[in-house]
Amino acid sequence: MRFVDTHTHAWGADTDELPWQAEVLPPGWDGSYTARDLIGDMDVAGVDESVIVTTPLYGRGARANEYTMRAIEAFPDRLWGVGLMDFFQDDPDNVRADLRRVVGHERMLGVRMHACLEYAEYPTELNRTTDWILDDSLAPVWEEAAALDTAVFVFPKAEQVSMIADLAAAHPDVQLVVDHMAFPDETTDPDKTPWTDFEAVAEHDNVAVKVSSFPRSAESQWPYEDMHGYVRNLIEWFGPERLMLGSDYPWMDDWAGYEDCLSWVETVDFLSARDLSYLSHRTFERVHDA
Numbered sequence: 001m002r003f004v005d006t007h008t009h010a011w012g013a014d015t016d017e018l019p020w021q022a023e024v025l026p027p028g029w030d031g032s033y034t035a036r037d038l039i040g041d042m043d044v045a046g047v048d049e050s051v052i053v054t055t056p057l058y059g060r061g062a063r064a065n066e067y068t069m070r071a072i073e074a075f076p077d078r079l080w081g082v083g084l085m086d087f088f089q090d091d092p093d094n095v096r097a098d099l100r101r102v103v104g105h106e107r108m109l110g111v112r113m114h115a116c117l118e119y120a121e122y123p124t125e126l127n128r129t130t131d132w133i134l135d136d137s138l139a140p141v142w143e144e145a146a147a148l149d150t151a152v153f154v155f156p157k158a159e160q161v162s163m164i165a166d167l168a169a170a171h172p173d174v175q176l177v178v179d180h181m182a183f184p185d186e187t188t189d190p191d192k193t194p195w196t197d198f199e200a201v202a203e204h205d206n207v208a209v210k211v212s213s214f215p216r217s218a219e220s221q222w223p224y225e226d227m228h229g230y231v232r233n234l235i236e237w238f239g240p241e242r243l244m245l246g247s248d249y250p251w252m253d254d255w256a257g258y259e260d261c262l263s264w265v266e267t268v269d270f271l272s273a274r275d276l277s278y279l280s281h282r283t284f285e286r287v288h289d290a
Contacts, residue, residue, distance in 0.1 A: 002281040005042070005050040005262060007179065007212045007246025010035045011057050012067050024056050024123065026251040033250045035071035039078060041249070045259040048281075051080040051246070053112060053153070053179075056123045060086045065102055072107045080290070081108045082153055088119065092140040099141060103150045109288050110151030110175075111141075115160055116183065128159040134166060146173040151287065155179040158188045161197040168204035175206055175287060180213040180248065181230055190229035202237035208287050209234055211279060212246030214264060215256035222256065223264035232270055240271075240278035241286065 013032045014020040035052070042050055054068045065083040072079045083102035089095050102111050115133045117123040133154060145152050152174055154164060161182050168176055178201070188195040201207050211231060218224035234243055247261035265271065265279060284290065 001277065003046060003048050004244070004281045004284045005047045005247050005249075006244045006284055007210055007248050008038055008050045008052055009033070009055045009249070009251060010038045010052050010067070010071055011055050012070075018058060018063065018066060020057050021059060026055075027254040029250065035074055035079060038071075038249075039075055041258040042078065045262060047262070049078050049080065051082055051109065053082045054084045056084065056114070058084075060084050065108075069105060069108075072105065076107065079107070080288075081105070082151075083108055083111050085111055087113070087138055087141055088135075095140040096144040099144045099150075100148065103148060109290070110145070110153055110177070112153040112155065112179070115154050115163070116157040126157075128157040131160070131163060133160075134163055142171045142174055146171065149175075151175040151177050153177045153179055156182050158182050158184065158195040158197075161194055161201060164207065165197070165201045165204065168201065168207050172204070172206055175208070176204075177287065178207065178209045180217070180246075181209055181211060181234065183213065184217050184227070184230055186219070190233050195230070196233070198234065199237045202242075207238075208242040208244065208283060209238060210246045211243050211265075213248035213252065213261075215252050215261055216248065218255075222260045223267040228268055228270075231268065235271070235275065240275040241283060243279055244283040244287070245279040 010033055012034055038050060052068050052071055054065045058064045068081040072081045085098045085102050099111060113133055114123040116126060118125045118127050118130060119132045154176055156164060164178055184195055214224050214227055218227045220226045245265060249258045249261050252261050
């Protein structure tokens, strides 16, 4: 059975050509984690393909996605990409052109919005209620994404989940993917607001959710049983057809090894074989026609 990890990261060495913004390295890292490193970890864990989500290590400028592009060119049968870009520019035509450039490669699946962070040149300060993703000036992004039939990956916190419903209603022709289940943490409960605002989000067919970054959200060790209630609710609201599994590795390296980030799903007794097939590859195939 095909297994696709829908959320990973990779980056090269810090060079004059592609310099780092080193303060946004993942926890526990001071060097590179290359596409070849990722492929090695995938092989050990039995992962067929992975999606590299461009790290903010390289900013949002013209070369932000260059390493990701090089990676998918080097491993065209194993890797996909999701890019970053500058969403707020004076000229809306530049925004449209930048989005076309970012997703111009056939294995680039879309563009990411760090919705839970203050908008700046580099993602910086966490803000659980910031609402810049609803700004009217982002109209060129949504219009171009619809025209290109490309996905927008939104990374919110729980307090912003209701904003995702607003986005989905306003832009029904855009495929939205919510990263990391809106990152539940010690402030959330799977059966209480604001996290349960996902139930209203699920009414919009153009939204899928990544069940990802599990070890970072969990308070318990593998298989992270304190997180299973979140998954149960997502299955009830979205069905497995709009859920897909991701590791978020190596951003997980302080919490878990690569295989643990994914293998927990095999221990969840309320997930059927059909559910697992959607989480592991079928939702990815449906959402991205891949």
